[in-house]
Amino acid sequence: MTGNESASKKARTDEKFQLFYWPGIPGRGEPIRLAFEEAGVDYEDVAYTKGVSAVTGLLGTGAHFAPPILRNGDLEISQLPNIMFYLGPKLKLVPDDDARFKVNQLFLTAMDCQNEAHDTHHPISTGLYYEDQKDAALERAKDFRENRIPKFFKHFEAVLAANKESKHEWLVGDKLTYADLGLTYLVEGLLFAFPRAVGELYSKFPKVFALHQRVKVRPRIKAYYESDRRKEFSNCVYRHYPELDAPEKDIDEVVPGKGGKKQPAD
Amino acid sequence: MTGNESASKKARTDEKFQLFYWPGIPGRGEPIRLAFEEAGVDYEDVAYTKGVSAVTGLLGTGAHFAPPILRNGDLEISQLPNIMFYLGPKLKLVPDDDARFKVNQLFLTAMDCQNEAHDTHHPISTGLYYEDQKDAALERAKDFRENRIPKFFKHFEAVLAANKESKHEWLVGDKLTYADLGLTYLVEGLLFAFPRAVGELYSKFPKVFALHQRVKVRPRIKAYYESDRRKEFSNCVYRHYPELDAPEKDIDEVVPGKGGKKQPAD
Numbered sequence: 001m002t003g004n005e006s007a008s009k010k011a012r013t014d015e016k017f018q019l020f021y022w023p024g025i026p027g028r029g030e031p032i033r034l035a036f037e038e039a040g041v042d043y044e045d046v047a048y049t050k051g052v053s054a055v056t057g058l059l060g061t062g063a064h065f066a067p068p069i070l071r072n073g074d075l076e077i078s079q080l081p082n083i084m085f086y087l088g089p090k091l092k093l094v095p096d097d098d099a100r101f102k103v104n105q106l107f108l109t110a111m112d113c114q115n116e117a118h119d120t121h122h123p124i125s126t127g128l129y130y131e132d133q134k135d136a137a138l139e140r141a142k143d144f145r146e147n148r149i150p151k152f153f154k155h156f157e158a159v160l161a162a163n164k165e166s167k168h169e170w171l172v173g174d175k176l177t178y179a180d181l182g183l184t185y186l187v188e189g190l191l192f193a194f195p196r197a198v199g200e201l202y203s204k205f206p207k208v209f210a211l212h213q214r215v216k217v218r219p220r221i222k223a224y225y226e227s228d229r230r231k232e233f234s235n236c237v238y239r240h241y242p243e244l245d246a247p248e249k250d251i252d253e254v255v256p257g258k259g260g261k262k263q264p265a266d
Numbered sequence: 267m268t269g270n271e272s273a274s275k276k277a278r279t280d281e282k283f284q285l286f287y288w289p290g291i292p293g294r295g296e297p298i299r300l301a302f303e304e305a306g307v308d309y310e311d312v313a314y315t316k317g318v319s320a321v322t323g324l325l326g327t328g329a330h331f332a333p334p335i336l337r338n339g340d341l342e343i344s345q346l347p348n349i350m351f352y353l354g355p356k357l358k359l360v361p362d363d364d365a366r367f368k369v370n371q372l373f374l375t376a377m378d379c380q381n382e383a384h385d386t387h388h389p390i391s392t393g394l395y396y397e398d399q400k401d402a403a404l405e406r407a408k409d410f411r412e413n414r415i416p417k418f419f420k421h422f423e424a425v426l427a428a429n430k431e432s433k434h435e436w437l438v439g440d441k442l443t444y445a446d447l448g449l450t451y452l453v454e455g456l457l458f459a460f461p462r463a464v465g466e467l468y469s470k471f472p473k474v475f476a477l478h479q480r481v482k483v484r485p486r487i488k489a490y491y492e493s494d495r496r497k498e499f500s501n502c503v504y505r506h507y508p509e510l511d512a513p514e515k516d517i518d519e520v521v522p523g524k525g526g527k528k529q530p531a532d
Binding site: 060061062063064065075077078079081082085086098101102104105108109112115119123124125127128133136139140143147152155157158159161162 | 326327328329330331341343344345347348351352364367368370371374375378381385389390391393394399402405406409413418421423424425427428
């Protein structure tokens with residue numbers, strides 16, 4: 001599948017990019033896709049055009065530890081934050097000056113939280129099934145929901161609150177950058193994985209959620225979400241196991257006064 | 267403490283850098299110090315010159331999620347891989363061309379392994395003591411020793427084996443880069459944390475360990491290790507808990523034939 005043909009007339013660059021990533025999931029390839037889509041770039045998502053063997057063929061050779069991998073002409077690079085740093089100026093998703101390092105800093109921080117989200121379902125080993133590390137997963141997920149997500153969101157909320165230049169709409173400067181795409185994807189993934197826990201945070205971190213919404217309705221991003229290029233979450237870095245999410249609330253807690261008083265336990 | 271005065275005559279840059287990081291440990295600040303030291307730069311390690319409050323004062327403001335933080339003139343940035351990417355060209359620790367993205371890729375991969383090393387002693391929560399998550403730590407450390415360290419080292423060995431340009435001495439191109447400093451620090455930290463497990467790997471990954479040794483005897487790095495600017499490992503990202511290391515080997519296994527045959531268990 002070659003993405004984004006319809007938007008290619010106004011593409012921010014005519015360079016030809018190939019993305020090598022696992023098919024069928026958004027995963028760690030998704031921030032790269034979001035960047036291409038926002039920039040209206042005609043990229044090749046190689047797992048769909050040439051099959052997954054084109055991805056696995058680049059691993060285990062000493063060239064790359066893991067996908068995502070980006071190819072542009074003779075250059076072939078991996079590591080998601082590295083790829084974003086490379087693409088940022090080409091896709092005009094960073095300022096021209098040293099503020100690009102602020103963008104990179106915030107993208108890396110969002111990805112730190114993303115990595116911690118992964119470890120909630122694989123706290124012991126990536127080589128074991130979730131079911132075989134479920135006890136530790138329950139503990140780690142509780143800590144992640146109650147301490148880590150709020151800590152990261154508080155940071156991003158403060159960054160947005162401090163950025164008067166964008167009227168608190170974007171993380172750095174007065175335009176969307178790839179840090180905003182990274183945060184949007186983080187929020188999207190966490191809402192999928194922990195809908196109850198993250199749903200409780202809207203009122204505490206309104207600027208973070210407003211940014212997420214602002215990105216999702218941008219014309220090219222919206223078109224991407226409505227296309228078959230965008231894959232649904234399933235078993236990638238973000239996974240939804242209901243038992244790892246916050247417990248269901250009593251109806252009493254959700255709608256005050258509704259359903260009568262709680263019965264004391266026997 | 268201001269580092270490296272003796273080497274400042276031949277410094278690779280005259281810019282004035284300030285490093286904000288926790289005092290008393292190498293931690294995630296160390297690759298930055300190694301870069302400054304290798305480049306002969308006169309940097310200020312602010313926790314020692316102005317106290318730890320100068321570090322904590324930069325946190326919780328929406329500016330930085332965590333140290334290390336680098337200040338250079340008006341620019342103040344955090345996130346270790348971001349700081350290294352910024353410093354790379356200034357300290358001449360990357361090639362001038364797009365190969366700098368290969369350097370960054372490999373540095374990020376080394377730091378992924380470093381983050382996994384951290385999670386061996388804190389697999390559930392950074393907010394709990396090690397002792398309160400020891401069962402999970404024992405499991406995660408076993409997986410890390412047996413599967414993850416060998417997987418990462420195999421990758422770096424293959425990268426070195428493929429790099430004919432440096433006669434297999436450096437990861438990228440024909441000179442030391444900050445990827446080599448990152449790998450050196452990773453090996454150093456893992457040897458501290460898991461001496462038995464990592465000591466077993468010398469013969470399997472000779473190029474990785476040779477690189478580590480090659481960096482440690484470079485004049486400026488050696489002078490740094492012998493100075494009081496270099497702090498010993500204790501409780502940072504790398505920690506030594508003997509029970510998390512590989513079990514002690516029977517003398518029979520270490521010296522074949524010595525000590526007679528193993529007695530069968532009753």
